Amino acid sequence: MQHPTQPQTTGTVTVGTGPLTIEDVVAVARHGAGVRLGDDACSAIEASRTVVEALADDVVPHYGISTGFGALATRHIPTAMRAQLQRSLVRSHAAGSGPEVEREVVRALMLLRLSTLATGRTGVRLETARAYASLLDAGITPVVHEYGSLGCSGDLAPLAHCALAVMGEGPVRLADGTLTDAGTALRDNGIRPVELAEKEGLALINGTDGMLGMLALAVTDLRDLLVVADITAAMSVEGLLGSDSVFAADLHALRPQPGQARSAANIVAVMANSPIRESHRTDACTRVQDAYSLRCAPQVAGGARDTVEHAARVAGYELASAVDNPVVTPDGRVESNGNFHGAPVAYVLDFLAIVTADVASMSERRTDRFLDAARSHGLPPFLADDPGVDSGHMIAQYTQAAIVSELKRLAVPASVDSIPSSAMQEDHVSMGWSGARKLRRAVDGLTRVLAVELLTAARGIELRAPLAPAPATASVIAALRETVPGSGPDRFLAPEIEDAVELVRSGRARAAAEAVTGPLA
Numbered sequence: 001m002q003h004p005t006q007p008q009t010t011g012t013v014t015v016g017t018g019p020l021t022i023e024d025v026v027a028v029a030r031h032g033a034g035v036r037l038g039d040d041a042c043s044a045i046e047a048s049r050t051v052v053e054a055l056a057d058d059v060v061p062h063y064g065i066s067t068g069f070g071a072l073a074t075r076h077i078p079t080a081m082r083a084q085l086q087r088s089l090v091r092s093h094a095a096g097s098g099p100e101v102e103r104e105v106v107r108a109l110m111l112l113r114l115s116t117l118a119t120g121r122t123g124v125r126l127e128t129a130r131a132y133a134s135l136l137d138a139g140i141t142p143v144v145h146e147y148g149s150l151g152c153s154g155d156l157a158p159l160a161h162c163a164l165a166v167m168g169e170g171p172v173r174l175a176d177g178t179l180t181d182a183g184t185a186l187r188d189n190g191i192r193p194v195e196l197a198e199k200e201g202l203a204l205i206n207g208t209d210g211m212l213g214m215l216a217l218a219v220t221d222l223r224d225l226l227v228v229a230d231i232t233a234a235m236s237v238e239g240l241l242g243s244d245s246v247f248a249a250d251l252h253a254l255r256p257q258p259g260q261a262r263s264a265a266n267i268v269a270v271m272a273n274s275p276i277r278e279s280h281r282t283d284a285c286t287r288v289q290d291a292y293s294l295r296c297a298p299q300v301a302g303g304a305r306d307t308v309e310h311a312a313r314v315a316g317y318e319l320a321s322a323v324d325n326p327v328v329t330p331d332g333r334v335e336s337n338g339n340f341h342g343a344p345v346a347y348v349l350d351f352l353a354i355v356t357a358d359v360a361s362m363s364e365r366r367t368d369r370f371l372d373a374a375r376s377h378g379l380p381p382f383l384a385d386d387p388g389v390d391s392g393h394m395i396a397q398y399t400q401a402a403i404v405s406e407l408k409r410l411a412v413p414a415s416v417d418s419i420p421s422s423a424m425q426e427d428h429v430s431m432g433w434s435g436a437r438k439l440r441r442a443v444d445g446l447t448r449v450l451a452v453e454l455l456t457a458a459r460g461i462e463l464r465a466p467l468a469p470a471p472a473t474a475s476v477i478a479a480l481r482e483t484v485p486g487s488g489p490d491r492f493l494a495p496e497i498e499d500a501v502e503l504v505r506s507g508r509a510r511a512a513a514e515a516v517t518g519p520l521a
Contacts, residue, residue, distance in 0.1 A: 013111075014038045015118045015133065019320035020111070022312065025216040028136060029108035032175075035136040037118060037129060044120025045129055048328040052123035055334060056082075056198045063326050063336050065123075065198045086201035090167060093160035093205055096145030101158065102440075103173065106141050108213025109155065110162050112319075113204065121322035122203040123334070131166045131194045138189040139175025140165070142182070144210075150421060151342035151432030154323065155210035158433070163204035168193030207323045208342045214436035215315050215349055221443050222308045222352065226301055227520050228450050228504050229359050230263050231513045233297040234270035235457035235473050236366040239464065241280050241377045242290040244271045247298060259309070260302030262521040267298065269517040274470035276461065291375075293365035300362050304355035311348035318345055342432030346415035349435035356442040357407035360449040364400040367453045370460045371397055383459045383487070390490045393456050396497060400452045403445045410438045410445070451500035454480065454509060462486055472516040479503060479512035 013024045016038030027033035055062045061076045077085050114132040117124050135142075142165035148157025164170040165182040172182045186193055194200075237244065247264040271277060289295060326336045371393055373381040384392030414435035420427040458477045461469045469477065483499040485491070503509045514520055 012036055015111070015114050016040045017044050017119050019316070020115050021319065022216045022219055022315060025108050025111060025213060025319075026220050028111045029104040029213060029217065032139065035111065035114070035133045037114075037133050041118035041120070041129070042126055045117065045124065045126045048120040048123045049125050051328050051332050051334065052199045062334055065334065082198050083195065086196035086198070087167065089201035090160050090163045090196070090205065091169070093156050094164045094170065096148035096157040096161055098146035101144040101146060103141050103177075104217060105210065105214055105440075106144050106158075106162070107136060108217060109144075109158060109209040110136055110142075112209035112213055113159060113162065113207055115319070116207055116209070116322050116324060117203065119322040121327045121329070122324045123199045123328045124203045125197060125200065127192075128166070128194050128196070128200055128204075131191060132162075134189070134191045135166065135186075138185075138191065140182075140185050140189065140191075141173045143171040143173065143179075146437065149210060149433035150419065150426075150429035151208070151211055151346055151434065152340065152426055152429035153325070153422075154205060154207040154340040154342070155433050156205050158210045159205040159207060163196075163201065166194050166204070167196065202326075203324050206325050206340050208318060208321075208340065208345050208432065209323075211342055211345045211349065211432035211436040212315065212318050214440060215311065215345055215352075216319075218349075218352055218436075218439050218443055219308055219312045219315060222304070222356065222446075224507060224510060225443070225446055225450065225504070226263075226305050226308065226359070227266065227510050228454075229301045229304075229363065229446075230266035230297070230520065231270055231472075231476060231509065232363060232450050232453040232457060233294070233301065233366065234267040234470075235461060235476065236370070236453060237267065237290070237294045237297070238271055238274055238276050238469060238473055239457045239460035240290075240294065240366070240369055240375075241276070242294045244268060244274075244277055246290070246295050247271075252298065257299075257302055257306060259305030260298045262305060263298035263302040266517075266520045269520065270472045270513055271470050272472065272517070274473065275468045276464050277470070279467050291365075291369065293362050293369065297362065297366075301359055304359050307351050307355045311352055314344055314348045341428075342430035343415065346430040346432030346435050349432060349439050350411075350413040350415050353407075353413075353435070353439045353442045354411045356439070356446050357404070357411040360400075360404050360407050360446045363449050363453045364397070364404045367393075367397050367400055367456045370456050376460070379460055379463055383456065383463065385487060385489045392490070393452075393459065393493075396452050396456060396493060399497065400449050403449050407442050407445045407449075410442045414438065447505050448497075448501050451504045452497060454504065455484065455497065455500040459487055472513045475512040475516050476509055479508055 012034040117129040142162045144158045144161045149155040168183040252261045252264045371382045381387040382392035382394040384390035414431040484496045
């Protein structure tokens, strides 16, 4: 989902030795919360730095401290060249290309890199960690590009662009979005550029922070969107004269999938006290069963819910991780490892793209039923005011279908791909960054598909007049009608779709339903 360039500042997040939460990430990334380094983190950082400094003069080579990197790790680097080694590492790895990555993503990955530094397992100096906190606090956002990460050895290129800014080099954007150079931005905000010492360049770029940050944001968005999916499903069932009896709690208890039960309960709550539903709750109703897109809505949205919660658990494990190579262990060893491999995060990013596509696909099928006079149970073709002269919502469904088709392409897993790099030293990579990038596009697509269903269901329900909708449905429709007029001759439809998208994205659609139902799960 796309969010404002200038989020409103709210509070301060303290980064300590313990894990951040998904809510912490969203507060800093999306809502502009400030950042401070906890006292426990400062102590842990200083303790691990003494270990690195003790090894710096050792005649025995230590990876990342006195050697080259990756396939060049066999070269021992003289002390006089090690500062140059760190600068060269960052400059050469800041090799991204393509469009700029969104501000909230860059802030998330910087915060998560700082969180790993704060564990005291990376060996950086305290001044380096404080520089990251200062950039976040000042709203200075390094320019990071779409392409460059393979999701193994971490999100190298994106993180390198951030490290470059901490060094006072490269382009950045200020809090108001103005593009400038890092040296000027740091000087104007009283931040001293960092001169990297042994181990630090490596510690700043070896992490799963980009893909993890995007996962945290996607989990947050999908938790909200799946509630909206229940609301729009309820509106469609109501407007298409469907039955709410299939959503009874005892039926869903026969298949104790937790997300399914929550989804069914939401639909029941939104449809409660609907005169439209009561109008056909008689033996005169000849339909025995509704179509799957109506009847099975909780099974699909509920399965998606459970997948999101699995992804949130994986995110929680990663938020509690210290991802770097090498790491300084609690007993003072400096050890190489493979924890930077993004596979665990990459897998769930792909899982989420799959369920996002499927929820959107079912939503589009419900919309299509409203527009087909043979299946809409008495509504005019395409919900048109004067069918033949007017086309109604015919092409709105085309837009939905185009988005759903793209979502199916975006659901193809990125994590099954691997292109070896670094002279075959890094011969299997996760592509987790790519999975995260396509998931962001998928979340935006689901938002738009649900918005079109809401727009269409609202029109279909109003065409059932004089029958009135459920109070919760009426509240959602009233919120929509603040900016989008009701039925009538054809109008320029694109702006109305965008208004519906904003109603969903802003949370106002959910809030309107909950004003009647109370909190939906």
